[in-house]
Amino acid sequence: MARDRKEERTGFQESAPYHADYDLQTDFVMVYGIDESMQERIQKWKEKGYIVHLMTGVAWGTYNNYLDGEIDGETHWDEAQTDRQGNMILHGDKPVIPYMVPTISFGHYIAERIRLAVDAGVEAIHLEEPEFWVNGGYSEAFKREWRLYYKEHWIPPHASPDAQFRASKLKSYLYTRVLDRLCAEMKDYALKRYGRVLRFYVPTHSLINYTQWRIVSPQSQLLELPSIDGYIAQIWTGTSRTPNVYEGKRKERTFETAYLEYGVMQELVRGTDRRMWFLHDPIEDNPNYTWADYRQNYLKTVVASLLHPGVAHYEVSPWPRRILQGTYPSEDGSGKEQIPSDYATTLLQVMHTLGNMDQDVVETAEEPLQVGVFIADSAMFQRMKPDPNAPHAGKYDGTDPEGFQEDGDTEMLDFSPFYGLTLPLLKHGISVRPLQLDNVRRYPGYLASYRVLILSYEFIKPEYPDIHYALAQWVQDGGALIYVGDDSDPYHNIRAWWNPDRKEGQSDPAYNSPRAHLFEQLGLKDKREGINKVGKGIVCWLNEHPADFTLSKAGADRLRQSVKETLETLHGPELQWKSKPYFKIRRGPYLIVSVLDESVSEERVIIPGPMVDLFDSELSVLSQVALKPGEQALLYDIKAGRPTDGKISVIAASSRIEGLSESATGFRFVAKGPANMKATARLYCKVRPLSAQYVVQERTVPVVWEWNPDSKTVLLQYEHGDENKAEVSVRWTS
Template identity: 85%
Template sequence: MTRDRKEERTGFQESAAYHPDYDLQTDFVMVYGIDDTMPERIQTWKEKGYIVHLMTGVAWGTYNSYLDGEVDGRSHWDEAQMDRHGEMILHGDQPVIPYMVPTISFGRYIADRIRIAVDAGVEAIHLEEPEFWVNGGYSEAFKREWQLYYKEPWIPPHASPDAQYRASKLKAYLYTRVLDRLCAEMKDYALRRYGRVLRFYVPTHSLINYTQWRIVSPQSGLLELPSIDGYIAQIWTGTSRTPNVYEGVRKERTFETAYLEYGIMQELVRGTDRRMWFLHDPIEDNPNHTWTDYKQNYLKTVVASLLHPGVAHYEVSPWPRRIFKGTYPSDHGSGKEHIPADYATTLLQVMHTLGNMDQDVIETEGDSLQVGVLIADSAMFQRMKPDPKAPEAGKYDGTDPEGFQENGDTELLDFSPFYGLALPLLKHGIPVRPLQLDNVRRYPGYLASYRALVLSYEFIKPEYPDIHYALAQWVHDGGALIYVGDDSDPYHGIRGWWNHNGKDSKVGDNETTYISPRAHLFEQLGLEGMGEGVHRIGKGAVCWLDEHPASFSLSKTGADRLRQSVKETLQTLHGPDLQWHPKPYFKIKRGPYIIASALDESVNDERLVIPGPVVDLFDSKLPVLRQVALNAGEQALLYDVEAGRPPVGEVSVMAASSRIEGLSKSAAGFRFVAKGPANMQAAARLYCPAEPISAHYVVQDQAIPAIWEWDPESMTVLLRYEHGNENNAELHVNWAPNS
């Protein structure tokens, strides 16, 4: 459990100065916000041994001095994002905080603010949530940017599918531009003035969530910026509980949605040297749920993230102050209450476990089949209904789902074309992975590890035709492609490369105009004139399902049809020896850790039984169990007692709700220092070569008896103690009288 802070495996963000009540003892802290108190806040965390980063918004913030013209003498309110009714798009309920159009002038203003943080000595800067709302694009600043970018007069985005698509592409470009300029300029400044190599990261929601919530962001476009060092995957209960439709039922599917969200974010770093932190939030921005609700959904997101072993760094919490000091609805309906003590202990256990997830041995239960479902940045570009007379949906950010539903806007959050392709496979335990279509042309061999791909252009569009050359080659080399689509999407008619940008002029030597990108892809595959069904192509095969992908979300019959089509296409290549084993769960091992999720709405409702001895890391009591049985819809994070056992005679930490330092053994017993939030109930289970005869902990020079339990079968001891006011306790465990 011990680790070097320099590895930056775990961190959190906090806007307040250091306080012992939410000292989580992670490796680094992201001090949030730039104001007059920032240098002092940074210093308070540094003094406690933290590596300090800075986080600030890049789309919204307290920019009134800039907006009012105090910075340069010119008002900048025309740079606020605006909807078609002339209303500013605001962050939260505060009327003075609009989302911004990232102009050149705005970029200079943000650079001047960030320079203060660089001078304060932070080691890295996080520019979070570069967001442009789909229903924006009407401010005067945006109209100017349109004219400069497209070299034509501005067109209202709601006027046509083409106008909406072009507006969204411009929105993504503008945030890519401002991030590129900001990061490059500040890196140069830090190195030139201080000799310090500054790092820049972008905390961002997933492509899936931004598309569903109708927000445009750079996403994979950031891969082309050399000044970006990595990302935080801002995925949590608030994003993942957004309802979706499967087999005709619309409801929250937090685990499945989170699994897909973390999966697509992993694609931003796969095969690169960039860093990705997966975020979890023990509560969420919506303050109206109960503690039980928060906990159940938090555990679902943790397990979903751990099923992606390509990432082993985590933001364990945003805003720990609101978790450990805030109040939320009681489970008993009696007003609001502080966090239950057992949930607080569980949280700390999970947070410290996350710092140990970089394991060399990864074991996945089941076959090696991986199915990729392709999605692209362009999914964000076509999230407005192409009817200029249709009512405009409000802004949805997850904080008021009831209000959004009351306004009749719920269906506008549907992302059924994607979920209709992904959930039928995921719900049957097939390891489906969202793949970034844009990466196909960025990285040779990007698709090599996949035997089957599912693709539809009814909700995304390929930005370049050479993507099809790579896909065709992948199929010829033995891949199985399932294409789903009936060419009914109105966005096929936008000005695209497949239709000569809406003009008669030819592109290169190609004078052919295609009704959709699918037609061009099928030409490369040699499928012109072919109908539905499975077709052999070289060593591979293509299956065409000539219907809209959303239809596969509407019924069990539709979901079964998609599953069967994937299976039949693979069987065409591999015959009856194909390993196709639907199962109602996912389970992997990362070193001694067992991560499992039993699926509901699956092939059956059988319980998933995991043999022991294992320690339940989601239980504040850290019990040693002979077996664990998960019902449908339940998740587990377990420690395999035998897999993690140290050499005979050694003491080793299995799990703890504290940061453990200075573990040492003597002839009489062992001791260590446990660090964590002040006065918090804490627990640790350790391998112990002999049964203890006594245990105590020392806080502020006072010895206090520790509660301890010996488990003779596992040869482990459970210790219960509290962190003192100074955030640490020294534990002493004796198995022999002191010599």
């Protein structure tokens, strides 16, 4: 498991100074925030052997010196994002921290702060969460930007669907502009002054979550900026537990939502040279859950991410200090407690395992069918009901779900048009991939690996008409396209390319929806719903709103049946629908499994062993694993991973293992991790040990060990010392 830290496979972010108690021993660390302590914090982490990056907010932060006019003599409070009632949209109120309209002057201010980090010697910079809330767009700064961009007077976003859509497009453009200028300027500065090629990344929620929470962000537009080197997919329990509706029931579906979220972020960079790290968080921003709840949902997100093998780099935790030193409600409600020791050990095992997920062998069990469901940046642009008299719901950030359900528009939050097209398939074990519609025109071969696509323009809109030319060609060449939509979305009437001369109140547009233009390219201008042959391919039109498929089991069945019939018509038995109640993938020696609830079976799924349970703090060797609906597993296949030369090798550990060496009398290694934490390691070991010990702070301590003769493995239990290091030695001869 030893590797060069320069590979940057795993990392974490932390705003606090270095401390041995939360030194996770990943490859890199993102020092968070630019303040007077930044340079010292960077230096301390460097001294501990880390590759050091910097992360800071690009939409919010402690920018009061800029807002108050201390920087340039002009106050900038009119650049705070503002809602319809004239209230600032805040990230924090003590002190007041508003979300910002990213103006040119704000970009200059951020650039000067970033320059300090470049001077401090960081190798990469992460500009976090370029976010503009849908319920914003009313500040004086935004009105000025509207006039410059659209060359017309500002229109209140709530006035019409067209006004809302245009406001959101402008919000996305403004963050694209500031990131492009900022990153290009700082890359030029770093290369000229220090001869250093600086990298820039954007940590961002998934397109699915931003749309569901009603936030606008550039997302795929950043792919067109050469100054952006990649992303961190900020997906965690807090985003993925957001409720949605399936078969008429609204509830949290953390695994399924996370599966789709990680999927869309994998697809965002597929076929590009951009780096993607998947994030996990063992807790979340809402501090009111128990450790048991955090653990259950964390494991769901980890497994969901590992089912997407196109990504093998991970941010293993934001804020490890709040995990390893924080306190959260106890199960019995008697108070708060720190992290249970066994959960802390499990977390470290998982974190270090994630650094070994770049495997040559990837096998997906029993999944001949992979369905692409389109989503686009434009989904974020139409997330407000087009009714100027409707209550204007506030922002939702996942920290107060009960309060939002009382005061907000819960139905709007559900994002049912998207989940209506994905959950009916996902719940039956069909591999669903949310595809970036905008990438169809960016990359000629983007659709080549897909044979079945689902599209609806009832919640997204195509940015350009040439997307339809590519889709039509893909169908002509033998693809199966299922279009879902009844042209009822009010946003079909916005000013757009399919309505080239459209004005408010005007009738008879060029096309009554972008669907009409697509069908014209497919030769289906006068066709109605049902199945139609197009060249070597097929188009199935379901003339109803995609949200209808969430309302009942009958609705979900209608979608599933349409996919089955479309496949049978085009491919016969060659590409069959095979429902199953689980997902399973092998990545090298690792087996990742999730068993679905609300699926086709309530039976347990049995995995034959011998397997090491990597979610077990004692790394148990199991002869078989039985998983119930709703359970997940991360397993190590002992037979598949056994070294052919019989030498000592690490199966899993809750430490960073370095210097593993074998001799005639035994083996030894150095284990690094958070101070004084209970640690475990399981290794292949061809003979039974006689003794084991470890050295910390010049003290020799016996290792608790357990030999498993059937698997020829040994479990070692020890502790990291105050200096984050234990030297472990095992003897098998005297």
